[in-house]
Amino acid sequence: LEAQFRELRQTFIDTSAPRLPLPYECETIIQDRTQDFTGRRFVFEAILEFLQKNRQGYFVLEADPGVGKSSIMAKLVLLLKRRCVAHFNSQSQGIVRAEQFLENACTQLIRLYQLNYQQLPENATRDGNFLSRLLGEVSAKLGGKKLILVVDALDEVEISLQGRGSNVLYLPDALPDNVYFIVSKQPKTLPLPNHQVFDLMQYSAESLADVKLYIDKRTSNSASIQSWINRQNLQRDQFVAAVAPKSQNNFMYLRFVLNDIDRDKYSDVTLNDLPRELEGYYRKHWTQMMGREDDPLLEMKVKIIYVISNLAREAVSRGPIAKSVGEKDLKVQQVLKEWESFLRQQQVSGEIRYSIYHNSFREFLAKDEIVQSAGVNVEELNRQGMNNRIEGAPL
């Protein structure tokens, strides 16, 4: 695969110019999502074929949450040696608006192709017109090479903020020659230009093989997973064969469960009792938490996770979380540890900010049944949180 991409780069991508790093948010997502990346050869082959057979166009990778769309998009950026435009939408990081995409994409284009703009014009992020114009300018300069734009998670875009009837992110209806968008989304319907769909869910045999490879790789890299397997009197291939079907080909599930085994959280859990599927994983964690009724911090823990889930139109630091739940910073820190598998942590201007790692967990928290078992009144919690944040404000 490396070789195939090397050939693609040599034929179709101008690698002579130095490539500047991508924006910070992109780089952190790429780094996070390509950790332990395994397999997916069939997807990349389909992308290569698409690039070779079409003069221009949209390639849409479709799959359910947790199946690995973002990782594939991130890996693609790496395979292209960053000689592409990259944008990762993310609700938990507040990257959900079309303007953010347009600003990011236009800036990268101008830099990558040294177009003659000192700064983005004022209307550049209002709609897709300026982006279309840049694509036209680049296309004229390509001379047989190709321009590839990688855009992840279209389903997380806040489309209600866009002009009515527009394509998601104002993606242009017509693309100039040699310009390609490789994008990903969940299987829901979105306003998109003409495109070719690659439905990852149809490839269960190939995905299962990749899942097994991934489990095997993680096991090789972790002494504590190996010793867990030994303690269960299992062979490694038995372990792989048993965990793979539980995952339902969901890599998010595998990441969580294997991390937990790695960190010795399942020392008294048998293979049979490992959670089933991603939802099962969330449920199990939740039940364990709720089961400990004597936990004096339980109420606060639940509050904190709901505050993060509701507040996090973007990642938040401990300060606003603590203020919203009216607790001390240090206590909050203690609780955040309990939720750490579900939280993404990132450094922003010298402080750690937290957000929900994967949107599927936010959806899980929003289920009626879960809200009820938590005994939280979400509206009341929001109101209380807001009042705490503005306590003492003179107006």
Added chain:
Amino acid sequence: MSDLGVWLAEPSQSDTREYLLKHQPKDFIEIDRDFNRYYRWVMDFGFIEAKLNLLGVQPLIEDYDLGRNADVLLSEGQTQTLKLIQGAIRKSAHVLDQDKTQLAGQLLERLLDFEKPQIQGLLEVARQSKNSPWLRPLMANLERPGEGCLRTLIGHTSGVKAVAIAPDGKTAISASSDNTLKICGTPRQVRKLEPSPVILGRY
């Protein structure tokens, strides 16, 4: 500075400041349905100044759109006042984009003639807002909100020779001696335009 401006600048708000400036007006409406408080915040010079400085002019303009939503209950007078403030900021947007310290001057020059007490209150704070000597306008010399243009669009590098407005009134095309045409409007409307041979010829 206003009391709210002082409060927002306090160190104890340092880790919530960005959140408050971004989301608090919306939170008043959506979480608490406290429309009066929403109104007081977006009418406060300290809030306006802090938000402009941290986030720029467009998010500020959008705060006043929230008040126009049908389920936000404000008095006729309050709605009018918000419209005037938003109008003044929008008219000043091209100046503020270049230089945020022009806020007080721009508001004074555009709003001094309006006698509404809330506007005069806001301007009084604006008058006091600078710590160093400045040329403070004593009269409203700039176009006021509600008259003339809504917003100044900059971008052409030479004189604009013609502007055509589409029949739906929502899209404008300007032609300039810098040999460019610029199209302003929402994408759906832009897409609907039938390119006429004359326009293409000029382009």
